Amino acid sequence: MTLSVICPIYNEERYIRGCVESVLAQDFPHDxxxxxxxxxxxxxxxxxxxxxYAAAHPWIRLIDNxxxxxxxxxxxxxxxxxxDIIMRLDAHASYPPNYFSALVSSLRETGADNVGGVCITxxxxxxxxxxxxAAVLSSRFGMGxxxxxxxxxxxxxxxxxxxxxxxxxxxxxxxxFDEDLVRNQDDEFNGRLxxxxxxxxxxxxxxxxxxxxxxxxKVARMFYQYGLFKPLVNRKLGSPATIRQFFxxxxxxxxILGAIVCLICPKFxxxxxSVTALYIALSLSFSIRSRGSIAKIAIQTIVYPIVHxxxxxxxxxxxxxxxxxxxxNVKVNR
Numbered sequence: 001m002t003l004s005v006i007c008p009i010y011n012e013e014r015y016i017r018g019c020v021e022s023v024l025a026q027d028f029p030h031d032x033x034x035x036x037x038x039x040x041x042x043x044x045x046x047x048x049x050x051x052x053y054a055a056a057h058p059w060i061r062l063i064d065n066x067x068x069x070x071x072x073x074x075x076x077x078x079x080x081x082x083x084d085i086i087m088r089l090d091a092h093a094s095y096p097p098n099y100f101s102a103l104v105s106s107l108r109e110t111g112a113d114n115v116g117g118v119c120i121t122x123x124x125x126x127x128x129x130x131x132x133x134a135a136v137l138s139s140r141f142g143m144g145x146x147x148x149x150x151x152x153x154x155x156x157x158x159x160x161x162x163x164x165x166x167x168x169x170x171x172x173x174x175x176x177f178d179e180d181l182v183r184n185q186d187d188e189f190n191g192r193l194x195x196x197x198x199x200x201x202x203x204x205x206x207x208x209x210x211x212x213x214x215x216x217x218k219v220a221r222m223f224y225q226y227g228l229f230k231p232l233v234n235r236k237l238g239s240p241a242t243i244r245q246f247f248x249x250x251x252x253x254x255x256i257l258g259a260i261v262c263l264i265c266p267k268f269x270x271x272x273x274s275v276t277a278l279y280i281a282l283s284l285s286f287s288i289r290s291r292g293s294i295a296k297i298a299i300q301t302i303v304y305p306i307v308h309x310x311x312x313x314x315x316x317x318x319x320x321x322x323x324x325x326x327x328x329n330v331k332v333n334r
Contacts, residue, residue: 002083003085095209
């Protein structure tokens with residue numbers, strides 16, 4: 001049985017070598033393997049780096065993705081692939097040597113339609129900001145019950161996994177990734193898969209080292225875009241894929257409505273201030289529990305509301321776009 005590994009890339013010069021080196025270190029037989037990098041016409045050294053590896057290893061290929069968005073990269077790579085099993089990677093990550101073989105084995109053993117591992121989010125660098133961002137992306141307070149981010153103790157059925165590993169027939173059965181979705185295309189695909197009777201299994205013994213963003217602004221834009229496209233995903237699926245997506249939305253709506261009520265009825269201010277203080281206290285508590293320098297703890301306390309409010313505000317804008325019939329074209333944060 002052959003394996004096709006696909007990876008969308010765009011201006012990943014900082015991370016691509018680590019990603020490819022972890023691919024080269026895999027224990028999966030190279031005779032049964034092909035790795036396809038779909039590049040969005042990178043303007044840094046990404047293409048040259050991948051081309052060098054491809055020249056040395058014929059089972060590595062580089063193809064073009066002129067539209068530059070992730071779903072078109074994934075679809076182009078799937079259509080160019082030849083494997084019986086298709087596995088997606090992300091260039092912002094590195095993978096243990098048994099990653100390919102472990103997921104292929106899990107796919108066979110479980111009979112699932114999609115399997116994936118747990119994301120261990122690492123700081124992009126050693127600065128307090130990067131450390132704080134990584135901690136938030138691994139925190140239950142920050143990410144809710146997103147199992148692949150906060151971890152599980154045993155194999156279990158979930159609503160989504162990072163990246164994914166599928167039998168090719170899954171794409172023949174339910175179609176490719178939705179190219180309307182610059183963000184959240186994996187959520188929509190997994191929701192569509194489950195809606196058609198598919199199962200998704202998270203494997204806790206398979207760990208992915210994922211490098212988080214290095215700046216607060218990048219994280220804010222990323223989560224704004226996640227929230228922005230979520231209503232479109234829900235409309236395409238005909239129902240919400242998860243409950244946790246509504247908590248940031250509810251938080252932003254309550255914050256706005258609460259502020260308005262305070263202006264109308266000043267007596268409400270004490271309650272509004274108490275709830276705000278409780279949220280800040282929880283943010284600080286989770287930041288302290290994750291440990292680190294004072295600077296890292298202070299920044300982490302700030303990153304929590306930035307992530308939540310960015311996602312919630314994006315969700316509101318996304319709903320407004322749907323109601324007004326406006327497009328969702330945005331520049332993807334890298």
